[in-house]
Amino acid sequence: MIHRKAGGLLRGAATAVVSLGLLAVAACGTGAPYSQALIERAQAQGTAPDLIYAVEVPGFELAEQSVGVIGDDGFGAIYTSAGRRVELRVNRGTFDDAVCARTPIFDAEPGSAVTCDHDEAGWYRSGGGRHEYIAVRGDHLIRLVGQTGDVARDALKSAVAGARNAVGDGTSTGDGSPPPSPVQRGDLPTHGDMAPDNHVGPGG
Secondary structure (H helix, E strand, C coil): CHHHHHHHHHHHHHHHHHHHHHHHHHHCCCCCCCCHHHHHHHHHHCCCHHHCEECCCCCCEEEEEEEEEECCCEEEEEEEECCEEEEEEEEECCCCHHHHHHCCCCCCCCCCCCEEEECCCCEEEEECCEEEEEEEECCEEEEEEEECCCCCHHHHHHHHHCCEECCCCCCCCCCCCCCCCCCCCCCCCCCCCCCCCCCCCCCC
């Protein structure tokens, strides 16, 4: 009985280790945030922190060398999968139905007509062998674009809808921990010139 119980405990521990391993692998998928080095590189090139976004595209992985600035202070990144690619582009601007119809799709065949479909996620556009979703967030646009045969419309939609800023509000310490709290000093009076109270009590 003792040996059987011990064997059961070992099997349970092994199962737990395997489960943790699978969770770790899952955590390394396309949804993993950019490394601090990639964020710093993009910012050094001129990208504004509020324009650095990350997306999850099922089956696609980030091409780290593609991360960087576009335009004046915009952000760009490419996600790839077995020769297929989708491109994330974030820049400042406004968008509406009129702009949708007259704006060419990025990297589409010149002169191609553009079709537009506005829904709760944003604008779906197609033409010239390419398609994209554009979402408006405040004063900027999040655009995910690719060849029509490389990525499905639903994948573009869900990725854009779930896009999130990878830097936060700018107060990150770079290691994922919150900024340090102010040190509470007990020797600062609550009145007067706020000089430290260095009075020595009884007994020195």
